[in-house]
Amino acid sequence: MNQLSDISVRVEQRPTEQVVAVLNEIESLLQDLIRTDQAGAIDLRSLPLFPGDYDMLKQLLGEGEVSATMQAMGPSYIQETLVPGVWWVSHRNDDGEKISEYIEVTRIPSLLKTTTPDLADAPAGIQQLITQFLNQQHE
């Protein structure tokens, strides 16, 4: 157990309003995505969740078919939930502490896409790889 957040919290007779409110908001964001193709997100750190609500939400939404881990300034865990188009995205620093966490309602979280400047640099990167490879072959 390395983190305080690893200590499990069991809450009895917890009100359920907040969990239902978040699920309703997800439903509304899904309708927007279908209608306008506009992605939406819920910042989990801005919500007044009861201890246990977080785990309840995560358990209800579950884990879908796609998951990805991004290593950039610490790991980011990107998991599609059982509901298509609903992603649980958790960004952490090198110490494993959460620095932000969202439920994203989108076809694909934008951070997974290759950025335009990175794409522009990519051909030069491939050329460099080819040069290095050929140099190694001639040595």
Added chain:
Amino acid sequence: MRRDETLADYLRAQGISRRGFLKFCVATASMMALPLGAAEEIAKALSAARRPSVIWLSFQECTGCTESLTRSSRPTLESLILDAISLDYHHTLQAAAGSAAEEAREQAMQENDGKFILIVDGSIPIKDDGIYSTIAGITNLQMLKDTAQHAAAIVAVGSCAAFGGIPHANPNPTGAVPVMDIIKDKPIINVPGCPPIPVVITGVLSHYLTYGTLPELDSLHRPLAFYGDTIHDRCYRRPFYDQGKFAKTFDDEGARKGWCLYELGCKGPTTHNACATAKWNGGTSFPIESGHPCLGCSEPDFWDGGGFYQPLSTAAFDVNKWATTAVVAGAAAGVGLGLYNKAKKSTAQKHHHKVSVDEMME
């Protein structure tokens, strides 16, 4: 980081990828209470942002505000934002001391006249010409006036700089006042809290770096993004308040079930701050989540606002009335306070309520 370098240049030189930078901007958007979509706007602005000069003056304070900011585990948003500014004077953190330190402040003021951000923590004593707190022989009052006239804006960090804090508490022997009572001709942003949440301090700096403007403020000069709601508005225990379920003591059934702490003196309903959402210790929790009422530390005069464990609905006991009665009777003021404590103890005995030393000192 060189002064002419942008934050994006600096991060790239540190081996941080574009995705990493975007991730940093996503977290910054969350920190600034902006929608996720603002992350790209922040990335664009920060990519071009140059390092602003910052002068940090510490007056009558406990260094808790600096500790709050610098004791965060690394690497954090706080550390990255700190890397993005040029902290030209901070007498707790800088290597230089004595006249060399003061020369650094003078130099930063001259080189960045009208452009630097002045951060102040601690209140300023003004009684007897401010002689109760000096740095390098200069009173806090004089140093603040001299430095503020060259600043672009002032950020008053912590409840002491924002509202006077503990030094300002009754009887305020040094005549301590907040920055805004002295400086009237510069934009002032108050970031109160004892101490303030680190991300709130850096959130204000991020806003300035991103937009080049000051954030929207409330009537007490606090940024609305962080102080727009009360703790009560955003408290996860709010449903219990609405249902009338209150903990009556710290170890009763209500406390164990996590019910509302209003009757144990929680000042959440009248306290504007971001603790309930930004939280503390790397986002772990905040006082109410740990079972303790909010003390209201980001509100003016919270030390003099009555007992920490008295419900807001209970009128604050007028301690001065007891002291005055004693003086009129020819006794010392201390006897008056003794009478007050005796009365309190008596009331507590009637209600089988144990009184701690701390409560007796309220």
